[in-house]
Structures are given as C-alpha cells and as structure tokens.
Amino acid sequence: MRLKAALFDLDGVIIDSEKLYTVFWNDIEQMYPTGIPDYAVAIKGTTLPEILSHYPTEDIKQDITRRLYEFQDNMRFPLIDGAVAFLEKLRANGIPRALVTSSDARKMRCLKSQLPELLELFDVVIDASKVTRSKPDPQGYLIAAEALGVKPEDCVVFEDSINGLKAGRASGAGVVALATTYPAETLAPLADKVIESWAQLDIEF
Structure with a gap:
C-alpha cells in the first residue's frame, strides 16, 4: 500500500484504551439503560455530545459527563x-x-x-x-x-x-x-x- x-x-x-472504555460505558448502560444493543460497541468513535443525545434529561447527562471526566482524569x-x-x-x-x-x-x-x-x-x-x-x-x-x-x-x-x-x-x-x-x-x-x-x-x- x-x-x-x-x-x-x-x-x-x-x-x-478501548477495553477500558468498554467497561466504563457498559457500567453506564447498567445505570442508565438506553436500550441500544451492544451499547459500548455502538458508540465507539463518536463524540460525547453525540453519546449524550441518547439520554433524556440534563441531570443524567451531567452525571455521565462527571463520571467520564473523573474516569479520564485518572486514566493512564x-x-x-x-x-x-x-x-x-x-x-x-x-x-x-x-x-x-x-x-x-x-x-x-x-x-x-x-x-x-x-x-x-x-x-x-x-x-x-x-x-x-x-x-x-x-x-x-x-x-x-x-x-x-x-x-x-x-x-x-x-x-x-x-x-x-x-x-x-x-x-x-x-x-x-x-x-x-x-x-x-x-x-x-x-x-x-x-x-x-x-x-x-x-x-x-
């Protein structure tokens, strides 16, 4: 080539890092089910605003964002x-x-x-x-x-x-x-x- x-x-x-993100987003799906099959896989490669569009309320979006930032801030x-x-x-x-x-x-x-x-x-x-x-x-x-x-x-x-x-x-x-x-x-x-x-x-x- x-x-x-x-x-x-x-x-x-x-x-x-993908395996780490798979665990993280599977945990989020347990907390806030979207009903999207293979959720952690389906959202790979998409931006945070796109991901947050799957959730109905600002409170949920803010909690997910907080959890994600905490996860990433401590990530190697x-x-x-x-x-x-x-x-x-x-x-x-x-x-x-x-x-x-x-x-x-x-x-x-x-x-x-x-x-x-x-x-x-x-x-x-x-x-x-x-x-x-x-x-x-x-x-x-x-x-x-x-x-x-x-x-x-x-x-x-x-x-x-x-x-x-x-x-x-x-x-x-x-x-x-x-x-x-x-x-x-x-x-x-x-x-x-x-x-x-x-x-x-x-x-x-």
Whole structure:
C-alpha cells in the first residue's frame, strides 16, 4: 500500500484504551439503560455530545459527563506496540500525519500531560472541538486532509472502530483497520487491509 499522508484515530490505534472504555460505558448502560444493543460497541468513535443525545434529561447527562471526566482524569494512556515507531518512520520519510479523534479538549490535555512527545509526532490534530459531525460522518478526516494540504484520496486512514472505518471510507481515503477492538473478520468488509498489529503493516513511500 502506498500513501502520501496518514490520518490516525487515537483510541485503539495509538493508545490501548478501548477495553477500558468498554467497561466504563457498559457500567453506564447498567445505570442508565438506553436500550441500544451492544451499547459500548455502538458508540465507539463518536463524540460525547453525540453519546449524550441518547439520554433524556440534563441531570443524567451531567452525571455521565462527571463520571467520564473523573474516569479520564485518572486514566493512564498505554501506547499500542509499534504505533510510535510507525509515526516516527512516517516523519523521517516526510509523510504528513494527522490525528483525528472524537476525544474532547479535556481528554487531549490529559493525554498531552502524560505523553507530550506523542502529539509532537502529528502535523495536525483534529479533536471533537474541531468538528460538528461525529464519526461515521467523514468530516473530521476531510478537515484533516485539507489542513495537511492533500486530497483525501491520497490519504490512508488508520482506524479500529466500525464508525471510524465508515468515516474513513466515506472520506474517499484508503482504509487500514487495526483488529485491536473487533475481530478481523468484522472489519474486513469496511477496510482495504486489516492488520492485527503495527508489525504487520507493509507501506510504500
């Protein structure tokens, strides 16, 4: 696979956090049932405002937000093996790189405080504050491509969630799925390539 620019999701692609979020959102679903099947899975890749739209009252929304912020403020951000090495390889080869995440500004501040060198590996960071439409809408990836000065079709998107892969595909970019959150067979119909780890990736510059 050849690429001129690389667009990355964060959770499940760069940091190994999706399992933690699955536990958190399953607990929330127990407290405040939405009736959405596989709730923790269904909301992966979406922004907090989109998630909160599933709840009927402001009190519930505020309680969930408080719990989420407390969870994230105390969260550690373990890196997925090989992610930083791949980003450094892209930088060494002059390949533009963008981070496109549904995370909000508060979480990004926590990430920066723990891993300041990580965000320096990206030329552009698009978080939830930069978009008005959540994944699976491609808006975030389109904004990132424009900010990098490249056409979407010259980009490769790296994603792990169903919503994220749909967003990448809808942007017109090539799509690589990391099977860190879902089984490879679930991701295959939505991606040009599925990898189990960064070590399996074969990219031409």
